[in-house]
Amino acid sequence: MLSDVRILGSSRRAQAALHARVDPLTRQRLAETQDPARWREILSTACFTPPLPLLLAGIELPDGSYSPDTPLAQGVPYASAAQQMAQDHVADIPSGFELAVGLEIDDGVPSFLAWFRPLQSVGSRSETADAAPPAPVGQPAAAVAQWFSVVSAQPLPEHDGRLATARQAADAYMHRSKAENTLRTYRAAVRSWCRWAAGHALPALPARSEDVAAYLADMALQGRRTSTIDLHRAALRYLHHLAQIAVPTAHPMVTATLAGIRREAKETLPRQKTALTWDRLVRVVEAISSHDLVGARDRAILLLGFAGAFRRSELAALKVDDITVDEDGMQIRLGRSKGDPQRKGTLIGIPRGLTRNCPVLAYETWLRQAGITEGPVFRRIWSARDRRAGATPVGAPPRIGPHALSDRAVTDIIRRRCGDTHLEGDFGGHSLRRGAITTGAKDGYDLLELKRFSRHKSLQVVETYIDAACIKARHPGRSRF
Incomplete structure (x- = not known):
């Protein structure tokens, strides 16, 4: 923002000169106010036509007189450009001073004027010392x-x-x-x-x-x-x-x-991620060994993500304290979610299954093998490798990090595991959530039940998650054609 607006001479001539040189929007804003104090804010973004000269103000001499102003540039249309040019031309600013740029209207002739002004002395701690820096209005x-x-x-x-x-x-x-x-x-x-x-x-x-x-x-x-x-x-x-x-x-x-x-706009409809439906998910998890740490973790991520229709960020943020397990299954308290900006919390129930692909069993297996009793559920795992030889030392267990996986890491795991089984499709972090909703629709659950399951705010959004194959399978005319 301009540091100052100086009027030398008639204020009426100054106002007429400004109205003749500024853009229509600035002219309108100037006409709407009778407060000269607002001129500085309004003129800080004005476009001047023709552009204005930029001068460096003369300094005070020992005898009390001032040296003449020094021209720095011609044809400067904006205050921000004047500030940048002034900084470029003035290489060394005297100690204890800062460079200020204002607008001077001398006898009806406007110009940008740069000058050195003393820095405010630093005394005792001010009342706003720790506050956020002021907005750089009009600055570069x-x-x-x-x-x-x-x-x-x-x-x-x-x-x-x-x-x-x-x-x-x-x-x-x-x-x-x-x-x-x-x-x-x-x-x-x-x-x-x-x-x-x-x-x-x-x-x-x-x-x-x-x-x-x-x-x-x-x-x-x-x-x-x-x-x-x-x-x-x-x-x-x-x-x-x-x-x-x-x-x-x-x-x-x-x-x-x-x-x-x-x-x-000539845009195609956004391409949705491929749904990782239950049949596809079983192919993926069956190919993962549950006897090593990485495999146990990834199986738990995939099965739990599907069973709770979790977003990738929700999966990554799960903590042991959020989950209660009993003989009937597990209850998860979701404290933070995209669908719950007020953070009221959401309870999610997942029943215990009978097969080896039970999400509750996969979760228990991962915690037991990793020895995790508190903190983030899903974490990064480092293999104990000799960096020079590239070999794994005999008997050296992998190391489990203390911090939660990122949501991007969850996406990478889903893509990598789907790629390992050569599944065709564009899989990503949303594939588990989409696959769970699509599977529920294929199994005959109505939109209200799916909305409750997916924790969406509207039925219209739930419909967008159902794959085209599911829509065709449940077409009302299917039995008539």
């Missing part, structure tokens, strides 16, 4: 991307009774309203926006509605999926929400641009 795009990465991953502070700490905690809890995977994708999207804005010399924060529309249209021209474009729009909305400034993504121009992108 790189600073915006860095700020968003910092504030979206802000840790919870220790309680000390201070107001500043309470406010910092409020910010941190606010960021935790989004799932970590969502924040990770938002950070990537904001970095992409900042690179694009910097490449076109556009302000990154606040983003202007016409620039956001152009950015989304540029993504569409590159052939990006509409779901990806929607994600980038949501990330920009969240960026401005965190900065506590007006959100440009709700502007009718952006909405209409997205509507046109969707209408012109």
